[in-house]
Amino acid sequence: xxxxTETPSFLATRRGKALLALLCVVAFLDFVDGxxxxxxxxxxxxxxxxxVSTLQWISSGxxxxxxxxxxxxxxxxxxxxxxxxxxxxxxxVGISSALGGLAETSGLLIGARIAxxxxxxLMLPAALSILTTSFREGPDRNAAxxxxxxxxxxxxxxxxxxxxxxxxxxxxxxxxxxxxxxxLIVLAAVPALIPNDRRNExxxxxxxxxxxxxxxxxxxxxxxxxxxxxxGWGDAMTITELAVAAALxxxxxxNERFTTNPLVPLSIFRIKGLAAADLTHLMLAAGMLPxxxxxxxxxxxxxxxxxxQAGSAYLPVSLxxxxxxxxxxxxxxxxxxxxxxxxxxxxxxxxxxxxxxxPTDGSYLGNLLPGMFVMSIGAGGVFVANTAAAxxxxxxxxxxxxxxxxxxxxxxxxxxxxxxxxAVATSHTTAQLAQGHPPLDATTSxxxxxxxxxxxxxxxxxxxxxxxxxxxxxxAATAEVAEPVAA
Numbered sequence: 001x002x003x004x005t006e007t008p009s010f011l012a013t014r015r016g017k018a019l020l021a022l023l024c025v026v027a028f029l030d031f032v033d034g035x036x037x038x039x040x041x042x043x044x045x046x047x048x049x050x051x052v053s054t055l056q057w058i059s060s061g062x063x064x065x066x067x068x069x070x071x072x073x074x075x076x077x078x079x080x081x082x083x084x085x086x087x088x089x090x091x092x093v094g095i096s097s098a099l100g101g102l103a104e105t106s107g108l109l110i111g112a113r114i115a116x117x118x119x120x121x122l123m124l125p126a127a128l129s130i131l132t133t134s135f136r137e138g139p140d141r142n143a144a145x146x147x148x149x150x151x152x153x154x155x156x157x158x159x160x161x162x163x164x165x166x167x168x169x170x171x172x173x174x175x176x177x178x179x180x181x182x183x184l185i186v187l188a189a190v191p192a193l194i195p196n197d198r199r200n201e202x203x204x205x206x207x208x209x210x211x212x213x214x215x216x217x218x219x220x221x222x223x224x225x226x227x228x229x230x231x232g233w234g235d236a237m238t239i240t241e242l243a244v245a246a247a248l249x250x251x252x253x254x255n256e257r258f259t260t261n262p263l264v265p266l267s268i269f270r271i272k273g274l275a276a277a278d279l280t281h282l283m284l285a286a287g288m289l290p291x292x293x294x295x296x297x298x299x300x301x302x303x304x305x306x307x308x309q310a311g312s313a314y315l316p317v318s319l320x321x322x323x324x325x326x327x328x329x330x331x332x333x334x335x336x337x338x339x340x341x342x343x344x345x346x347x348x349x350x351x352x353x354x355x356x357x358x359p360t361d362g363s364y365l366g367n368l369l370p371g372m373f374v375m376s377i378g379a380g381g382v383f384v385a386n387t388a389a390a391x392x393x394x395x396x397x398x399x400x401x402x403x404x405x406x407x408x409x410x411x412x413x414x415x416x417x418x419x420x421x422x423a424v425a426t427s428h429t430t431a432q433l434a435q436g437h438p439p440l441d442a443t444t445s446x447x448x449x450x451x452x453x454x455x456x457x458x459x460x461x462x463x464x465x466x467x468x469x470x471x472x473x474x475x476a477a478t479a480e481v482a483e484p485v486a487a
Contacts, residue, residue: 011140019134019193020144024151026127029182030120031152035159039307040172050106057110060226065117067411068219072211074125074404075263078397082126083194089122094183101176124407129399130194132391146329149384153321164311210255210263217248225419233423268398273469277390278409280464285413287457288348290421298358298447302440313364317376324380337385338470344382345462351375352455360444392471421450
């Protein structure tokens with residue numbers, strides 16, 4: 001029998017379930033926008049007559065704004081109110097998506113994608129911090145994070161499928177249009193389900209200088225990483241951009257140490273295992289996210305898959321990630337999050353290493369599905385467990401910051417992984433062609449090498465995961481008290 005003073009389960013209520021469903025829709029919307037456009041790029045290139053150098057910014061522009069502004073978005077959610085920031089970000093995504101669908105020029109289309117990234121950088125940390133402060137540590141939060149992780153994993157893989165379906169069906173513009181009605185539903189539901197949380201007092205002003213350093217440094221870092229494969233890592237401009245980005249980020253850390261009201265209070269890293277969880281996320285993203293890029297290229301350029309067929313190939317991945325995320329939360333009370341993080345990362349590594357054996361005359365069932373299935377099981381477990389570990393013990397007034405740190409790590413890791421592995425693939429393929437290998441064999445060999453390195457990244461992430469907090473979801477003394485949700 002439960003104690004009379006025990007807080008009843010909010011997730012068991014109709015309102016709690018509705019709130020969780022809303023937050024999962026937000027997660028799905030943000031993550032799907034990162035991949036849904038990719039399959040449509042060849043069609044956009046033909047219809048708008050865009051050069052490849054311009055075309056890449058339809059994807060990179062979103063990544064640039066998203067990765068560069070997440071820290072700002074998370075801190076604004078803590079300071080100005082999570083509901084307020086979530087509504088603002090959702091409105092920006094809805095408007096920019098409509099403009100992207102209407103675009104007739106590359107400038108408007110790329111501008112719309114950058115605005116989408118900015119809106120997502122406001123939405124995601126606000127939504128995740130609402131989740132962690134609405135559902136108390138324990139079974140409620142574990143189940144909520146499992147659903148969140150399932151929605152995010154489903155979106156990442158389903159974006160490729162939906163992009164192919166919409167591009168071959170009503171046309172590439174619907175890759176953008178589809179967001180607008182979803183954002184309208186979210187905007188209608190937010191005031192009904194999320195209380196208007198009180199904004200925190202901003203003492204001694206806002207850290208404008210630190211914000212400028214962090215935003216400038218992160219955006220320049222992502223930009224330099226995105227451009228590096230085309231320019232070359234030894235190019236003077238690449239070296240300059242990455243060096244300036246590093247200098248700005250170092251200056252940011254120094255500023256945060258001494259300013260009275262920092263954008264990122266460095267004391268948050270005193271929370272046990274938080275830094276390790278963020279670094280684990282970064283390494284996993286560097287190893288896993290490029291997989292979607294290179295396997296898609298392999299299916300279309302080597303195996304001859306069409307857009308719809310290549311997109312459909314990720315449906316088992318989406319479903320497996322969702323199921324694995326839900327099952328992983330059942331293990332937390334028994335063994336804690338750390339074994340799930342380590343085991344999941346190792347499974348991701350095994351799956352990527354399996355994929356690294358793809359042949360030129362391969363098949364989906366024989367050479368792709370087994371490795372993708374193993375990787376999906378690991379991904380579903382490790383991402384939800386690591387999210388739980390990264391938010392354990394974080395007080396309510398810093399929940400947005402913790403969420404944005406984790407998301408920033410994922411975005412930087414993805415950008416770093418794609419940049420490094422693209423350079424590796426290009427260099428290796430060029431060398432293979434110079435040695436007289438057939439083009440398809442040389443291309444496949446380059447893909448194999450990138451998947452092998454991605455698997456190594458995942459194994460390294462498993463090692464870092466040993467340093468994360470092993471939370472079992474029990475309310476700790478340092479954990480926040482869940483904020484009441486007004487009826």
